[in-house]
Amino acid sequence: MDCGDEPEMPEQQGGKRRCQRHTPKQIQELEAMFKICPHPDEKQRMQLSQDLGLEPRQIKFWFQNKRTQMKAHHERTDNCTLRAENDKVRCENIAMKEVLKNAICPSCGGPPTNEDSSVIEQELRMENARLKEELDRVSSFASKYLGRPITQLPLDQPLAMSPPDLSMRGYSNHGPSSSVHLDLLSGSSSTVIPFPFPAAVSEIEKPVMLDLATRAMEELIKLVQTDEPLWVKVGHDGREVLHLETYERIFPRPGQQFKYLDFHSEASRDSGVVTMNSTSLVDMFTDASKWAELFPTIVSNAKNIEVLATGIAGSKSGTLVLMYEELQVLSPVIPTREFCFLRYCHQIQEGLWAIVDVSVDYPGENQLASQSWRLPSGCLIQGMPNGCSKVNWVEHMEVDAKNRIHQLYRNLVHSGMAFGAQRWLSTLQRMCERFACLRVTGISSRDLEGVIPGPDGKRSMMTLAQRMVNNFCARITASNNHGHVWTNPSGFTDVGIRLTVYRSPGPSDYPSGLILSATTSIWLPLPSQRVFSYIKDAKTRAEWDVLSNGNSVQEVARITNGSHQGNCISMLRTLNSSQSNMLILQESCIDASVSLTAYATVDLPSLDMVMSGVDPSKIPLLPSGFAILPDGQPNGEGASTSSNPMGVASGSLVTVLFQLLVSSSPSAKLDIETVTTITQLINATVQQIKVSLNCPSI
Structure with missing residues (x-):
């Protein structure tokens, strides 16, 4: 049992004071408070005093004693760790000296020459210097974060510490392989820049x-x-x-x-x-x-x-x-x-x-x-x-x-x-x-036409759509770790249209072959909710989807995956289209910070497999879509800013991503005609959206 630091009873015989023992409940409450706040202020001490029936000074001294105890414990742990490491190195040092005493020249079978001894001595000196440098680094690390240096050993006792393995470790990314360098326009290439993770953190x-x-x-x-x-x-x-x-x-x-x-x-x-x-x-x-x-x-x-x-x-x-x-x-x-x-x-x-x-x-x-x-x-x-x-x-x-x-x-x-x-x-x-909807076993009455037959098909469809969204997010950003570098071709101003190209080994995740991605970002003088509602709506898709050739689009099935009606997965069919064996898988999601719509074409046989509950991990997808962000301009501020050229209260930032399978051949080359096609496609889409939303001059 702990004792308080202040007397609670009159002095006893011999001048000694009897200390007040805390009850188990009091100690339990104090320990719990210490885990949350080792340095309680006066208000917190007064509250503890009232709750536990102790004097405020007892509370104060208990926390002081506890902090001192914890500090001493940490220092003992540091000392034990360093002492064990030091003993280990001393034993290794003795063993190395014994080996050197009995060393035999491999050429003549005799003792090593003075020249060999000199080389070995030099190597040991270099190793000593390296270990000292490592010790200095760890001591600096400790001083920086602990506010005190780790207790060090005498200088004549070398510290043993296995240095971190600084060899390069390739960071495993889930995107397509981009080990092959591909020239794109002005000579940029798609490369992976991995972070070299260390092998292990040293015990010290x-x-x-x-x-x-x-x-x-x-x-x-x-x-x-x-x-x-x-x-x-x-x-x-x-x-x-x-x-x-x-x-x-x-x-x-x-x-x-x-x-x-x-x-x-x-x-x-x-x-x-x-x-x-x-x-x-x-x-x-x-x-x-x-x-x-x-x-x-x-x-x-x-x-x-x-x-x-x-x-x-x-x-x-x-x-x-x-x-x-x-x-x-x-x-x-x-x-x-x-x-x-x-x-x-x-x-x-x-x-x-x-x-x-x-x-x-x-x-x-x-x-x-x-x-x-x-x-x-x-x-x-x-x-x-x-x-x-x-x-x-x-x-x-x-x-x-x-x-x-x-x-x-x-x-x-x-x-x-x-x-x-x-x-x-x-x-x-x-x-x-979304995860809660994935766990629901029933099929919602909102699912149209009864196309999705059961809960297994629903889960497979949601899993496939999530992979599509993940791939879309991975390809639209400026991350070098995903194996692409965006290039802004000459002739385009401001954000312009940025391009990247990569090879996908397939067959899962992405289709096999050479893939070209194009993206651009624009500002619209409309709230992001308005832009999102327009883009995700199947009824207005024909207005901006150049590839639909003006044909209307019908939603044949829907899975709701959130409380907001904009969070859903849809299967879309283009009416009067020659590609009757293809459907569009689309997921739309929205929250307070971002909204996006990602979509990809999927053939009917693959969709039939997914709806039957088969694992969709082997179905390749090449997603395109839109990411919509608020522009960060507070409502009510009408001053024009660099990101708000119209001077309206607030708007939205829209990023468009299109991806195109150039060729399924592993040795295909990118030509300027394909680049022209995808840039014209993304330009036409942006212009159609501006016209439809009544902001053509932006």
């Missing part, structure tokens, strides 16, 4: 990273629980952004090295209810592939580099993962943001989870040429009795201010809406609704 760095993650967790919980003046509401939608002066006062970082002079801060907060239980959410958040599947419009690449700590007793609580992710906005002119970061998961109490992300510089030679840095960010997930979860999301990053953003998207990015908490949470809500 793991406790450092755990300490960093624990501190980040403490900060995240405070950010969620604290309101004004730390957070202020801005804009007509009541978005919450961080008040930086208050933040720096509450969370001082003396000697902080990762806030650079040319960086500016983006920090936002949002909360809402999602239709998924807390356990399932935590499971998806700690697996990079599931994480990317949950946020296809935001996460273009994700990978678990290494699991540094597993959960306690089979739980996810205590899980620490070193991860990599690349974040995107659905446009080829907005640079993606790459992060190497720690993700730490902690169960605060039954049904209440906290998940925090924080960037790390790791490893030295393999650092990302990153223009962004994630400060403690993440979410608190509270399970609800109805199987849903309340999520409080905090997004905080620092971004290089020198990173140029195209004028069309400056308001969206600089407002923080492009990568902010509102976008993450609205996407999570929409995707959780």
Whole structure:
């Protein structure tokens, strides 16, 4: 049992004071509070005093003693780790000396010459220097994040540490192969630029990273629980952004090295209810592939580099993962943001989870040429009795201010809406609704004509449509990791039409052969909801779909996959068309941050297989479509801006993507006629949309 630091009884004989023993319940409450907040303020101490029946000074001294105890524990752990490593190297050193004593020259069978000994000695000196450099790097790492250096050994005791494997590891992407260099117009080529992931985190760095993650967790919980003046509401939608002066006062970082002079801060907060239980959410958040599947419009690449700590007793609580992710906005002119970061998961109490992300510089030679840095960010997930979860999301990053953003998207990015908490949470809500619809076994009465016969066919159709949306999002962005570089041919101004070409090995995901992609972005003086409703509607498709040749389009089946009527999967048929054996698979989705419509042609035999419940993973798709974003201009502000040339209150940013299978031959070459065809096609589509929406002069 713990003892308080203040006397509760009069002095006893011999001048000694009897200490007040805390009850098990009091200790349990204090321990629980310490996990959430190791440094309670006066108000919190007074509340604990009232709840537990202890004096405020007892509460204060208990927390002081607990912090001292934890600090001593960490230092003992550091010392034990370093001592074990040092003993290991000393044994290896002795063994090497014994081997050198008995070394035999392979040529003559005698002892090695002085020249050989000199070479071996020189190699050992070089190895010593390398190990010392590695020790300096780890010590710097510890000082940077812990605020104190790791306890070091005497200089005459060399530190043993296996250096990270700096060999290149190819990052596995799910896009088509682009290992073949293809000339496109001015000589650009489609290449993959992988991030060289390290082989393993050294044992000495793991406790450092755990300490960093624990501190980040403490900060995240405070950010969620604290309101004004730390957070202020801005804009007509009541978005919450961080008040930086208050933040720096509450969370001082003396000697902080990762806030650079040319960086500016983006920090936002949002909360809402999602239709998924807390356990399932935590499971998806700690697996990079599931994480990317949950946020296809935001996460273009994700990978678990290494699991540094597993959960306690089979739980996810205590899980620490070193991860990599690349974040995107659905446009080829907005640079993606790459992060190497720690993700730490902690169960605060039954049904209440906290998940925090924080960037790390790791490893030295393999650092990302990153223009962004994630400060403690993440979410608190509270399970609800109805199987849903309340999520409080905090997004905080620092971004290089020198990173140029195209004028069309400056308001969206600089407002923080492009990568902010509102976008993450609205996407999570929409995707959780989609997963809930996927689990429903019945067929909705909204499904037309009874075309989809049963729940297996519905699930297969939804799985195929999700893969189509994922491929669409992967191809429309500026990510080099997907194996393409957009080229803006001469003769086009502003955003213009950007092109890329790649070879697909097929047969799954994409058709086999040479594929040409074309994209452009435009601004329209209309709300994004209006533009989305027009594009997704089968009744108006013939107005902009040049390939329909003016023939009307009929919806033959629909699967609703969300509370908003715009979230649905449709099968469309072009009437009076010569291609009677082809249908159009289309998925439309919308939330507060983005709306998109992706579509691809599928032949009838393949669709029959899908509707019968067969696994659709081998059916190739070549998606095209539209991504529609708000322009970031607050409502009520009528001043003209660079991304708002008409000076109206707000508008939408529309990105169009067309993809064309040039040839199924693996040795096909791209010709200028094909480039001309696809540019004319995308130009005609954009003009038709402008005319139909009564904004032809834009």
